[in-house]
Amino acid sequence: MTSRSAAQEGSPTPTTVTLPWPTALLDDGRPEVSRRDLITRLTGVGAVGLAAALAAGASIGVLTAPVAAAAGVTRKFRYGMVIDTRTCVGCRACVVACKAENKTPPGVYYTVVVEQPNEAADGKPLFMTKPCFHCENPPCVDVCPVNATFKREQDGIVVVDYDRCIGCRYCITACPYGARTFDFGEMYSGGEPGTAWGSAPSPEYGQFRVREEGASPVGNVRKCTFCLHLQDDKGQYNKGEGRWPACAKTCPGQAIHFGDFKDPQSEVSKLIRSNNVIRLKEELGAEPNVYYLI
Amino acid sequence: MNVEKALKRTFWIAGVVMLLVGAVGWYMRLKSGHQDANYGSIVTWGLWVAAYVFFSSLSAGLFIMAALHYVFGVERLRPVARPALFGAFVALVMALLFIWVDLGKMSRVTNVFIYANFRSPMAWMIWLYTAYMLLLVAILWLSVRRDLALRADSTDTRAGISKLLTLGFRDVSDDSDVRDRRLVRRLSVVALPIAVIFPAGVGALFGVVGARPAWNSGLTPLLFVVSGVASGAAALLFFSAIFQDGIRQWSGTVRLLSQMLIGLLALDVAFQASEWIVGLSSSAPAHADALGLIVWGPYWPVFWIWQLGLGVIVPLILLLRARHHTSIAAVATAGFLVAFGLFGLRLNIVIPALATEEIAGLGNAIASKRLQVDYLPSLMEWLVGAGILGLGLLMFGLGERYLPADPLTAPGSGQPATLGSGDSSTTATSKDSHVHI
Numbered sequence: 001m002t003s004r005s006a007a008q009e010g011s012p013t014p015t016t017v018t019l020p021w022p023t024a025l026l027d028d029g030r031p032e033v034s035r036r037d038l039i040t041r042l043t044g045v046g047a048v049g050l051a052a053a054l055a056a057g058a059s060i061g062v063l064t065a066p067v068a069a070a071a072g073v074t075r076k077f078r079y080g081m082v083i084d085t086r087t088c089v090g091c092r093a094c095v096v097a098c099k100a101e102n103k104t105p106p107g108v109y110y111t112v113v114v115e116q117p118n119e120a121a122d123g124k125p126l127f128m129t130k131p132c133f134h135c136e137n138p139p140c141v142d143v144c145p146v147n148a149t150f151k152r153e154q155d156g157i158v159v160v161d162y163d164r165c166i167g168c169r170y171c172i173t174a175c176p177y178g179a180r181t182f183d184f185g186e187m188y189s190g191g192e193p194g195t196a197w198g199s200a201p202s203p204e205y206g207q208f209r210v211r212e213e214g215a216s217p218v219g220n221v222r223k224c225t226f227c228l229h230l231q232d233d234k235g236q237y238n239k240g241e242g243r244w245p246a247c248a249k250t251c252p253g254q255a256i257h258f259g260d261f262k263d264p265q266s267e268v269s270k271l272i273r274s275n276n277v278i279r280l281k282e283e284l285g286a287e288p289n290v291y292y293l294i
Numbered sequence: 295m296n297v298e299k300a301l302k303r304t305f306w307i308a309g310v311v312m313l314l315v316g317a318v319g320w321y322m323r324l325k326s327g328h329q330d331a332n333y334g335s336i337v338t339w340g341l342w343v344a345a346y347v348f349f350s351s352l353s354a355g356l357f358i359m360a361a362l363h364y365v366f367g368v369e370r371l372r373p374v375a376r377p378a379l380f381g382a383f384v385a386l387v388m389a390l391l392f393i394w395v396d397l398g399k400m401s402r403v404t405n406v407f408i409y410a411n412f413r414s415p416m417a418w419m420i421w422l423y424t425a426y427m428l429l430l431v432a433i434l435w436l437s438v439r440r441d442l443a444l445r446a447d448s449t450d451t452r453a454g455i456s457k458l459l460t461l462g463f464r465d466v467s468d469d470s471d472v473r474d475r476r477l478v479r480r481l482s483v484v485a486l487p488i489a490v491i492f493p494a495g496v497g498a499l500f501g502v503v504g505a506r507p508a509w510n511s512g513l514t515p516l517l518f519v520v521s522g523v524a525s526g527a528a529a530l531l532f533f534s535a536i537f538q539d540g541i542r543q544w545s546g547t548v549r550l551l552s553q554m555l556i557g558l559l560a561l562d563v564a565f566q567a568s569e570w571i572v573g574l575s576s577s578a579p580a581h582a583d584a585l586g587l588i589v590w591g592p593y594w595p596v597f598w599i600w601q602l603g604l605g606v607i608v609p610l611i612l613l614l615r616a617r618h619h620t621s622i623a624a625v626a627t628a629g630f631l632v633a634f635g636l637f638g639l640r641l642n643i644v645i646p647a648l649a650t651e652e653i654a655g656l657g658n659a660i661a662s663k664r665l666q667v668d669y670l671p672s673l674m675e676w677l678v679g680a681g682i683l684g685l686g687l688l689m690f691g692l693g694e695r696y697l698p699a700d701p702l703t704a705p706g707s708g709q710p711a712t713l714g715s716g717d718s719s720t721t722a723t724s725k726d727s728h729v730h731i
Contacts, residue, residue, distance in 0.1 A: 095660075106662055107334065107335065107660075107662040107663070108664075109660060112656070112659045112660060114653055114654065114655030114656055114658075115655050115658070116654050128653075128655075130653060139503075139504060139505060142411075142413040143413075143414045143415070143416065143502070144411055145410065145411055145414045145417040145420060146402075146405045146406055146408075146409040146417075147409050147411040148409070165398070165402075166397050166398065166399050166402045167397050168396070168398070168416065169338040169339065170414070170416055172335055173338050173339065173503055173506060173648060174503050175505060175652070176504070176505035176652055177653060178336070178651070178652040178653050178656045181664065182328070182334070182338065182398065182664070183398075184329055184334075185326070185328065185329050213326075213327070214327065216399070219328070219398035219399045220399070280653070284505070
């Protein structure tokens with residue numbers, strides 16, 4: 001609860017940021033086989049060393065190899081979300097879970113809860129958690145002058161190549177949904193390099209980068225990845241194994257439903273079939289893959 | 295002449311002071327990246343991008359003015375053709391520095407060539423200004439090469455540097471002069487469309503962003519071209535009125551520039567009015583809201599006072615009232631104000647369009663200064679900007695000192711153009727026959 005209220009105020013206290021993350025991950029009670037292994041490896045080899053090796057050698061490969069392999073291959077998945085604003089209580093657990101998972105710095109969010117007055121409900125606020133919508137026609141992708149951001153062919157997830165992005169921020173201006181943020185290099189107090197939190201590598205893209213001044217992703221544009229680092233070799237998620245986007249996994253009201261719209265039997269496909277759903281700013285034709293139940 | 299000397303001294307002192315002050319800003323920028331900047335993830339672009347747009351359009355505008363002489367043979371613009379070319383070069387260097395310092399990863403600037411994505415207007419813009427810069431440098435060099443070669447053989451104190459700048463091409467024959475002029479003309483014919491398309495490309499960069507209604511208009515690229523040419527004419531008017539004693543020497547040039555500026559301002563106002571009338575009365579509220587923010591929002595003084603009052607109305611009155619355009623003060627002030635007002639226009643194009651929540655409530659969702667709709671440049675941003683401006687002033691000053699002016703004597707007279715007005719020994723005869731950049 002401490003962390004929750006801290007996130008509401010938006011200036012996380014040391015209680016939030018100095019969570020010893022490996023412990024927290026092990027303590028959540030879910031079978032985390034792959035990550036358990038990883039943590040063992042991390043403690044054995046040294047987190048920084050491994051992260052550096054991964055960042056230097058494997059980063060581009062991890063990110064672009066699937067694309068190269070999938071060139072010309074038909075789309076396997078269409079990942080997306082259905083977010084139920086009727087059950088969202090605005091606790092912002094999703095925001096905290098995302099921060100804990102992706103180790104995002106101050107000012108960088110992958111999902112955020114906006115609060116709007118809801119006249120239909122006697123002025124009671126409407127809370128809306130808002131990850132990246134991973135649009136079918138992403139307006140952010142075409143404007144990138146260096147092809148650093150793209151929509152993955154196999155699953156439609158919109159990603160950023162941290163090793164190519166020049167930080168011009170054109171994509172931020174082009175995104176109609178405010179889904180992208182720039183990493184200014186700021187650190188949470190208590191999270192400076194060398195501290196436990198500061199040297200915790202972010203698992204995003206499976207790259208395990210440790211934030212350092214001047215090194216990517218500092219100076220890059222960052223965004224939600226649907227926690228694609230939790231996919232297995234086949235590109236699939238598994239809720240039972242805990243390999244599920246952190247926000248959806250955490251939501252106490254189960255307001256965030258995640259799944260594959262290509263699978264007609266998936267929970268999300270059924271939800272959009274049987275409910276009146278909306279997508280934001282339909283008129284722009286971006287075709288977001290995140291629907292809202294209102 | 296005392297006034298001119300005092301102005302010159304002020305010019306150099308301002309340049310040096312701004313460059314030194316700017317060094318502090320650059321140190322802050324390079325040491326802690328973007329942390330000292332005030333733009334964020336809502337207002338993603340700020341002072342530097344506005345300055346980039348201003349100086350890149352100014353560069354194109356100055357080149358177009360020079361091309362009127364080199365391509366279309368407008369003889370009355372000959373005295374300002376070389377200053378315009380060199381000014382275009384300096385403005386482009388400044389523009390590129392502004393956009394370079396704005397990048398999150400300055401060291402990756404070469405990526406724009408290696409991984410160019412031609413679906414992005416930004417990639418087009420980059421390739422266009424690269425081509426433009428190469429042509430501009432070639433044209434500039436060809437236009438002064440023979441005069442440099444002539445000076446290299448003279449007893450002028452600048453013979454050494456002139457020799458260096460000829461790059462070894464020291465043919466001073468009439469044939470070489472004819473060849474250079476032909477090349478200048480041909481290259482200018484190629485460069486002119488690029489100089490028109492490139493600011494339009496910068497405009498398109500903003501125009502294509504469907505998420506920002508205030509930018510998303512077919513008029514945006516054209517507006518960028520018109521205001522670019524207007525800023526070029528205004529800057530030339532300012533410099534020729536003050537720095538070259540131009541009112542007395544080339545009243546015809548100053549008068550032409552004044553008249554062109556009146557016309558360009560009128561065109562600019564017509565374009566703006568078209569954009570505003572359609573935008574503000576748009577049947578879809580989003581467009582009207584975004585434009586309303588410029589007119590009625592927190593940045594209203596930039597629009598009404600800076601952009602419209604100081605940038606259009608006052609200079610129009612000054613230019614229209616100054617009969618025969620012989621008042622140095624009136625003409626120079628008008629030129630300066632137009633350029634200054636167009637800088638306000640750039641700020642108003644870049645910032646208010648970004649200063650809206652794309653999703654209502656976003657600005658309050660997280661207490662972070664990076665997620666706010668308010669933006670004013672930080673000290674570091676101002677300092678870096680001052681540094682680039684100082685560098686531009688010094689470059690321009692050095693150009694005036696070391697690049698030969700266009701001799702108004704017939705080609706082949708054998709008389710090297712030697713003196714810039716920076717020389718205390720300026721004589722009446724040299725003044726009559728030389729243009730000081």
